[in-house]
Amino acid sequence: xxxxxxxxxxxxxxxxxxxxxxxxxxxxxxxxxxxxxxxxxxxxxxxxxxxxxxxxxxxxxxxxxxxxxxxxxxxxxxxxxxxxxxxxxxxxxxxxxxxxxxxxxxxxxxxxxxxxxxxxxxxxxxxxxxxxxxxxxxxxxxxxxxxxxxxxxxxxxxxxxxxxxxxxxxxxxxxxxxxxxxxxxxxxxxxxxxxxxxxxxxxxxxxxxxxxxxxxxxxxxxxxxxxxxxxxxxxxxxxxxxxxxxxxxxxxxxxxxxxxxxxxxxxxxxxxxxxxxxxxxxxxxxxxxxxxxxxxxxxxxxxxxxxxxxxxxxxxxxxxxxxxxxxxxxxxxxxxxxxxxxxxxxxxxxxxxxxxxxxxxxxxxxxxxxxxxxxxxxxxxxxxxxxxxxxxxxxxxxxxxxxxxxxxxxxxxxxxxxxxxxxxxxxxxxxxxxxxxxxxxxxxxxxxxxxxxxxxxxxxxxxxxxxxxxxxxxxxxxxxxxxxxxxxxxxxxxxxxxxxxxxxxxxxxxxxxxxxxxxxxxxxxxxxxxxxxxxxxxxxxxxxxxxxxxxxxxxxxxxxxxxxxxxxxxxxxxxxxxxxxxxxxxxxxxxxxxxxxxxxxxxxxxxxxxxxxxxxxxxxxxxxxxxxxxxxxxxxxxxxxxxxxxxxxxxxxxxxxxxxxxxxxxxxxxxxxxxxxxxxxxxxxxxxxxxxxxxxxxxxxxxxxxxxxxxx
Numbered sequence: 014x015x016x017x018x019x020x021x022x023x024x025x026x027x028x029x030x031x032x033x034x035x036x037x038x039x040x041x042x043x044x045x046x047x048x049x050x051x052x053x054x055x056x057x058x059x060x061x062x063x064x065x066x067x068x069x070x071x072x073x074x075x076x077x078x079x080x081x082x083x084x085x086x087x088x089x090x091x092x093x094x095x096x097x098x099x100x101x102x103x104x105x106x107x108x109x110x111x112x113x114x115x116x117x118x119x120x121x122x123x124x125x126x127x128x129x130x131x132x133x134x135x136x137x138x139x140x141x142x143x144x145x146x147x148x149x150x151x152x153x154x155x156x157x158x159x160x161x162x163x164x165x166x167x168x169x170x171x172x173x174x175x176x177x178x179x180x181x182x183x184x185x186x187x188x189x190x191x192x193x194x195x196x197x198x199x200x201x202x203x204x205x206x207x208x209x210x211x212x213x214x215x216x217x218x219x220x221x222x223x224x225x226x227x228x229x230x231x232x233x234x235x236x237x238x239x240x241x242x243x244x245x246x247x248x249x250x251x252x253x254x255x256x257x258x259x260x261x262x263x264x265x266x267x268x269x270x271x272x273x274x275x276x277x278x279x280x281x282x283x284x285x286x287x288x289x290x291x292x293x294x295x296x297x298x299x300x301x302x303x304x305x306x307x308x309x310x311x312x313x314x315x316x317x318x319x320x321x322x323x324x325x326x327x328x329x330x331x332x333x334x335x336x337x338x339x340x341x342x343x344x345x346x347x348x349x350x351x352x353x354x355x356x357x358x359x360x361x362x363x364x365x366x367x368x369x370x371x372x373x374x375x376x377x378x379x380x381x382x383x384x385x386x387x388x389x390x391x392x393x394x395x396x397x398x399x400x401x402x403x404x405x406x407x408x409x410x411x412x413x414x415x416x417x418x419x420x421x422x423x424x425x426x427x428x429x430x431x432x433x434x435x436x437x438x439x440x441x442x443x444x445x446x447x448x449x450x451x452x453x454x455x456x457x458x459x460x461x462x463x464x465x466x467x468x469x470x471x472x473x474x475x476x477x478x479x480x481x482x483x484x485x486x487x488x489x490x491x492x493x494x495x496x497x498x499x500x501x502x503x504x505x506x507x508x509x510x511x512x513x514x515x516x517x518x519x520x521x522x523x524x525x526x527x528x529x530x531x532x533x534x535x536x537x538x539x540x541x542x543x544x545x546x547x548x549x550x551x552x553x554x555x556x557x558x559x560x561x562x563x564x565x566x567x568x569x570x571x572x573x574x575x576x577x578x579x580x581x582x583x584x585x586x587x588x589x590x591x592x593x594x595x596x597x598x599x600x601x602x603x604x605x606x607x608x609x610x611x612x613x614x615x616x617x618x619x620x621x622x623x624x625x626x627x628x629x630x631x632x633x634x635x636x637x638x639x640x641x642x643x644x645x646x647x648x649x650x651x652x653x654x655x656x657x658x659x660x661x662x663x664x665x666x667x668x669x670x671x672x673x674x675x676x677x678x679x680x681x682x683x684x685x686x687x688x689x690x691x692x693x694x695x696x697x698x699x700x701x702x703x704x705x706x707x708x709x710x711x712x713x714x715x716x717x718x719x720x721x722x723x724x725x
Contacts, residue, residue, distance in 0.1 A: 022543030029536035036529035038096045054093040061086035069562035079560035099691040101587040102719040111141035124568045131185045157208040164203035171196035246309045266325035273318035280310040315367035343373035370411045434461040459509040594710030614691040640671045674715035687719040
């Protein structure tokens with residue numbers, strides 16, 4: 014037991030340390046100059062690998078520490094690359110950042126076969142693809158055919174990974190599930206691309222149906238069946254909303270009501286068929302499929318039914334009294350029959366109940382007065398009268414949603430969140446409550462407290478106090494649930510613990526530098542406490558496999574040296590341009606967001622970003638643009654550019670010409686890789702107001718680095 018706590022403590026300590034480093038570098042602390050930041054980054058990277066190596070020699074019974082430090086080094090390399098991008102003002106969240114980060118981590122995965130490196134490599138590869146498809150700094154317009162092709166390419170790549178892992182040619186359980194989910198999600202997105210008529214929808218339905226029956230009958234798999242069924246259900250809902258926006262009318266809503274009824278009937282008959290086909294009619298597998306069917310059919314049929322009924326009545330009467338009718342209909346027409354019914358098919362029961370809840374939520378929130386109180390009382394009775402866990406889960410969600418919205422309308426949202434937190438935490442601590450309801454209460458309690466950490470109404474001291482309370486409670490819950498038989502509550506607590514670290518990065522009320530120092534201090538506390546628990550424990554540690562460093566020293570050393578070579582090359586190439594490049598002044602127009610890894614930056618749009626009166630042949634290719642000095646020494650577009658070795662018109666070089674490399678992002682738009690200017694946290698708006706010009710350095714080969722911004 015204590016050994017698990019020690020492992021968890023070291024894991025959380027390393028996570029806090031990495032977060033502290035990310036926050037510190039993202040803060041762009043002005044007290045450190047360029048070389049100071051480079052030195053700190055290189056030192057941190059070296060120390061992680063050095064400690065991993067020393068740990069493999071000294072802590073042989075704690076091989077997990079050495080392995081985790083090795084993984085932390087792989088993550089720290091990405092932070093170092095992001096820092097170099099910040100120092101030399103390369104693109105914020107550039108896909109190349111993730112490509113460079115991916116290379117050594119993928120090599121680590123191949124050499125070590127360690128699962129964390131597989132997952133990191135998988136995530137980095139997809140982040141690179143995402144930022145290539147949708148850059149954060151520039152706006153790129155893609156046509157529908159392009160997106161359809163991309164979604165299918167991503168799907169095909171992931172289905173290959175899924176096949177490799179399912180046949181154990183690649184042994185990785187996390188990649189097995191991740192690749193299948195991304196494969197399904199990519200196909201799901203492709204079905205909504207408006208291209209080739211109904212083909213995308215038909216392809217998705219056919220593939221989805223084939224996979225559904227595969228995981229239901231031929232190769233039963235609960236997790237994959239749930240993913241397939243859920244996305245098919247969302248597909249039906251998405252298409253319903255699309256048709257509703259396109260063809261919404263009384264006739265459409267009547268047909269949709271019939272469709273909802275048909276879905277329920279089909280599900281009922283399908284479950285009967287499944288029971289007849291099963292040799293073990295009461296097996297866990299049959300019960301699981303029945304429950305999954307019930308949830309999905311409820312989601313689809315109830316949503317279509319509730320929206321269609323409401324839409325039909327509003328179109329028919331065109332009067333606000335319809336809301337009152339719907340409110341009483343939800344109580345009398347839906348909830349009352351369900352409450353009084355002694356025997357009712359499960360699928361029909363939950364569909365009717367959910368429709369009543371959906372209509373009741375919308376109408377009670379909309380209506381003035383205390384109609385919502387009556388609705389909550391009805392929900393309370395359903396909770397007491399029903400012993401069904403799914404019914405109580407649905408009732409709990411509905412109750413909390415209405416309560417939160419109506420109480421927040423009175424103002425003081427913070428008090429409402431505190432009320433929900435205390436209420437749900439008390440439910441979680443009830444010893445006789447079923448585990449499913451305890452876990453749902455834990456989710457709502459921590460979600461309320463997480464929202465409270467974002468409140469700034471009562472000042473900084475209160476905000477910091479709430480953040481400390483949240484961190485203390487989630488940390489306590491992580492350790493409290495560590496030894497429970499069911500791992501769900503532990504996963505919930507740990508998920509909210511990491512959600513806090515992620516959200517605080519985008520919390521502008523408390524500076525990144527102060528958060529970094531706080532996280533560093535907490536990391537040290539976790540290290541010390543874990544070390545103390547380790548030393549005070551009397552039990553013997555189980556024999557483990559040797560640390561990765563002990564088995565793969567030479568291969569790991571080569572990869573680590575490759576990382577330093579990559580960092581060194583980036584520094585050398587950037588410094589060469591700064592020292593030898595030609596200084597050019599450009600006019601600009603900025604805005605101010607925050608990068609995923611690199612902190613605050615000003616997003617720049619230059620006058621040369623648009624080539625006036627031009628039509629670039631290859632609207633997604635490389636281009637070389639000629640700049641010439643205009644009035645006041647400001648450079649602008651000369652009217653000449655070269656693409657694929659061909660000039661747009663006859664070009665005669667002049668003495669002050671500067672040729673700048675770029676990439677076409679449209680028929681007349683170009684990006685040059687200098688569209689981001691990183692600033693210390695909180696100064697972006699001031700820079701945005703004052704900056705009118707940019708000073709850049711252009712190397713002999715046409716690559717540029719942004720040096721500084723100025724008002725004149």
